[in-house]
Amino acid sequence: MVSEIASRENIVVEAKDVDFYYGKNQALKGVTIQIIRNKVTCLIGPSGCGKSTFLRSLNRMNDRIAGARHTGLIEIDGENIYSRKTDLMQLRRKVGMVFQKPNPFPTTVYENIAMAPRIHYGFGERELNEIVETALQKAALWDEVKDDYKRKHALALSGGQQQRLCIARTLAINPEIILMDEPCSALDPISTYKIEELIKELSGDYTLIVVTHNMHQAGRISSHTAFFNLGELVEYGTTESIFQRPAKRETEDYVSGRFG
Numbered sequence: 001m002v003s004e005i006a007s008r009e010n011i012v013v014e015a016k017d018v019d020f021y022y023g024k025n026q027a028l029k030g031v032t033i034q035i036i037r038n039k040v041t042c043l044i045g046p047s048g049c050g051k052s053t054f055l056r057s058l059n060r061m062n063d064r065i066a067g068a069r070h071t072g073l074i075e076i077d078g079e080n081i082y083s084r085k086t087d088l089m090q091l092r093r094k095v096g097m098v099f100q101k102p103n104p105f106p107t108t109v110y111e112n113i114a115m116a117p118r119i120h121y122g123f124g125e126r127e128l129n130e131i132v133e134t135a136l137q138k139a140a141l142w143d144e145v146k147d148d149y150k151r152k153h154a155l156a157l158s159g160g161q162q163q164r165l166c167i168a169r170t171l172a173i174n175p176e177i178i179l180m181d182e183p184c185s186a187l188d189p190i191s192t193y194k195i196e197e198l199i200k201e202l203s204g205d206y207t208l209i210v211v212t213h214n215m216h217q218a219g220r221i222s223s224h225t226a227f228f229n230l231g232e233l234v235e236y237g238t239t240e241s242i243f244q245r246p247a248k249r250e251t252e253d254y255v256s257g258r259f260g
């Protein structure tokens with residue numbers, strides 16, 4: 001499945017036979033996938049099929065959930081991220097996350113972005129100014145806030161601007177991978193369009209793994225698509241192949257809108 005997709009060095013995430021349980025409820029069943037570096041991969045499938053669970057397992061966000069456990073292997077850059085040696089802080093810097101509902105901190109636009117680099121790396125004023133400006137530019141928010149981002153409260157931004165701010169905040173800590181869980185589902189069409197354009201622009205420099213229940217969005221933004229159903233990875237390949245010539249009937253039924 002993957003040999004046609006990538007050579008070894010292009011693989012950034014590798015999951016092997018991952019089962020995941022919330023108590024007795026099995027949310028992932030034998031998921032095996034290799035995700036390609038510096039591309040956009042979309043995870044699609046009906047509600048409850050395990051997309052968010054899989055996404056959260058990539059930066060160990062599930063660790064916090066009582067009763068959650070998994071078996072199988074998840075490697076990032078060839079390292080087992082569930083190893084006892086894994087530094088969680090470092091993992092979460094490397095694998096950033098953007099949520100469905102924009103969740104800026106209740107402070108200024110500037111401070112939202114400057115806080116983490118100041119704490120983690122001890123940067124001073126001048127470096128932070130540069131980091132904040134660069135992050136805002138990369139997140140396509142700079143032009144809209146450049147006059148007052150040091151004073152402006154983040155919660156005074158529109159929903160779409162808040163989501164781009166959350167992306168800027170993630171970019172400021174130099175991640176390698178950005179996980180996005182339905183990042184546009186709380187946004188209007190114009191804001192959605194801007195986030196989609198941004199996602200496309202960021203690929204090339206970052207690996208983006210995006211959960212979406214909107215198949216058209218997957219078609220617009222991703223080079224690869226993974227279709228999940230009932231906890232299983234049913235089919236994975238180039239987005240074109242998944243949508244144009246799915247190998248499995250189940251995939252075809254879903255992408256043609258016959259269920260889900």
Ligand SMILES: Nc1ncnc2c1ncn2[C@@H]1O[C@H](COP(=O)(O)OP(=O)(O)O)[C@@H](O)[C@H]1O
Pocket residue numbers: 022025026027045046047048049050051052053054065
């Ligand atoms: N925090 C949780 N505690 C218990 N069960 C959960 C939790 N999150 C998700 N689940 C269950 O795991 C399964 C997969 O959910 P999820 O990964 O959220 O699917 P999706 O994102 O595809 O909608 C569902 O049966 C859901 O009810």
Ligand SMILES: [Mg+2]
Pocket residue numbers: 051052053181211
């Ligand atoms: Mg979900």
